[in-house]
Amino acid sequence: MTEAGRCLDCGYVLFGLPAGRCPECGRGFDPDLPHTYSTKPPFVRWRFWLPGFLLAAGGGAILYIALILLSGWGAAVTVAAPFAIGAAIGYRCRVRTFVLVLLSIAATCIVILTLFTLSFVGIFCGLVLMGVALGPVLIGAAIGAFLRMGLKRSQFDQRWYLPMLILVVCVGTLGLVERLTHRPHAIESVVTSVNIPAPVGKAWNAVMFYEEVRHRPPWLLRLGLPKPLYTHGSTRRIGDIKTCVYSKGHLTKRVTEYSLDHRLAFDVIEQDRIENHSVRLTQGSFDFTSIGPEQTRVDLTTSYEPKLGPRWIWRPAEELAIHSMHRHILEGMRQKATAAP
């Protein structure tokens, strides 16, 4: 035996012992017969992280779904659930810090992918949720790891499951409280203004909706919204209805104000499978202000009732998406208004 041979049954290091039986389990071995012992150390490292990782990813997805169904998109889903996932990883995965971070990111990806597959989130919302969730996940992982180290040498015999159970109960209670105290979010409006180098009449005639824009939309819209297919209806007088059909669902708008060269406003009267889980679109308008013989300022407004909370987390992402759509539409209008007749 030239290196530390181990007993095949119990892993006892046999190096330096004469031929005979393992002092621990009694299994026979002979240093001259390599098949009677093993030179490999016991390797069970996966037991240190895989059960915890599966618990965090699988349990996390179930927790997310339960909370979404229970209380909608609030702090419990956006902050507490990812914290619980991170805490489960920190508490149950005994690995070095770098691996803990990797496992936290991987579990978050799996949970978000599950939510996307089950149509609880779209691509854009899923990516934003992932970005938002990473902070609480990593903080949870750190706290879980510290808790594990704190309880490691304690005599508390329920430590392997009770802290995790308490955590899940706390997150569930938070979801229940949110459900009981839930109030609809106030209507919010996003306005984007551009100056179009054309007289107001030409700018007015260039009015178009998202689905009528010809040039390629930015990546955010391509990624986050269904593809527009066709429209029917008109927007030439008050009461007119226009339906826009997308690759998934449709939007129907009814004109509520029509003031030639000044304002076109509409209500959204039907929203079918267009980001329904995140917003309820209510109104929109185009406002035209002549600022010179060849300059028109156009203000494009979208109003909606948000469904995602906390608002300080989701509002910037929503504004980014809506401004991106507005700029895309207004660029389409600019191109049409400045094109040669």
Place this chain on the structure above:
Amino acid sequence: MSVRITAHGGVNCRATLDLNLSATQVWGQIRDFQRYAQQDFFHADIKIDGGIPRAGATLTLSHRYAGIRIERAGRILVWREGLGYSFSDLSMRGPSTGFPHVFSYRIASTGENSCRLHISVRGRWTAEWTPSWAAKLWLAWVFGHIVRSVDNRLMVYEAWQNSVHDSH
């Protein structure tokens, strides 16, 4: 874990691990001298005279400091089957320079399936120009790493033992 340095440079680092393994099982692991003497991350390689660890065997310990390898000498001072062992780690320039110290493992049974593993490093801090607080901080860091490393290895073994029992 405690790390102490006396006014005369005497170093005494001690730690105790309470393990859910029998004393025989723990001895069956730490008697892998090469592996458990290398838990100090400065010990890059250890050569035992004659190959088999036993009391009196001389050692050549290759230390690695920031890419520089330094050879040190030592001897297995105590080797008691089932109880523990000690070995010295000395500078080639003599026994009174370059932090001469003795590293020891000692196992005490506390039950049928539990035991206590005592780990200690005793020696003399010879870099007198170093402030004692800095020396203590340094030793606490290195010794803490050794203790955690041993603890982790034995935890891996314990998990393996549990998996063997589960599969049976």
